Amino acid sequence: xxxxxxxxGPFNVPEGATVAFNxxxxxxxxxxxxxxxxxxxxxxxxxxSVYSSGNEDxxxxxxxxxxxxxxxxxxxxxxxxxxxxxxxxxxxxSSYKLIFGSGTRLLVRx
Amino acid sequence: DTGVSQNxxxxxxxRGQNVTFRCDPISEHNRLYWYRQTLGxxxxxxxxxxxxxxxxxxxxxxxxFSAERPKGSFSTLEIQRTEQGDSAMYLCASRETxxxxxxxxxxxxxxxxxx
Numbered sequence: 001x002x003x004x005x006x007x008x009g010p011f012n013v014p015e016g017a018t019v020a021f022n023x024x025x026x027x028x029x030x031x032x033x034x035x036x037x038x039x040x041x042x043x044x045x046x047x048x049s050v051y052s053s054g055n056e057d058x059x060x061x062x063x064x065x066x067x068x069x070x071x072x073x074x075x076x077x078x079x080x081x082x083x084x085x086x087x088x089x090x091x092x093x094s095s096y097k098l099i100f101g102s103g104t105r106l107l108v109r110x
Numbered sequence: 111d112t113g114v115s116q117n118x119x120x121x122x123x124x125r126g127q128n129v130t131f132r133c134d135p136i137s138e139h140n141r142l143y144w145y146r147q148t149l150g151x152x153x154x155x156x157x158x159x160x161x162x163x164x165x166x167x168x169x170x171x172x173x174x175f176s177a178e179r180p181k182g183s184f185s186t187l188e189i190q191r192t193e194q195g196d197s198a199m200y201l202c203a204s205r206e207t208x209x210x211x212x213x214x215x216x217x218x219x220x221x222x223x224x225x
Contacts, residue, residue, distance in 0.1 A: 043218050045216070089152075097143060101152050102152050
């Protein structure tokens, strides 16, 4: 079983739609949580950190449920430019190495 | 450009050959990480350095792989006797311990194709 599991998608949605991605992680000792965005053939870039209290950045809302070991990302009012792969990421220990899910691909159509 | 840089960006090699990749991290970053990403998967951790010390190596890093960071600045990743299964994107990332935002900054990667 992978440490971080995501639905690979693709999610194909029209512009303006709301879309939600989910992720589960297996190591209850994981300490920090993130969503990274990766465009085709590019490097991953941090989209946002995820906190138990939930956090919002414009159209993006992330939530963490430690009891269920579950992380979510909600994108409202999808734009064409949101088309990318969204990687769920956890940090497990003091090395700060990152453990990535396989990614969820989002396609936003006109 | 003060971001993480990697060279070469692309490398095509024949099976059995040795290859070496270079990563130049952001200058004040003391931690440097190597990851490998294959098609349809997320990046997987290979190894990391704090300054010049290599502190952890993944089980993915077979004996054919070696990484160095001799002066605590740039790092090299060498693969000896390449195999087709080594074909992947090799990503380097860096961060500064104690930075307020817990983010790793990734380079553009080196895409390796073993024929």
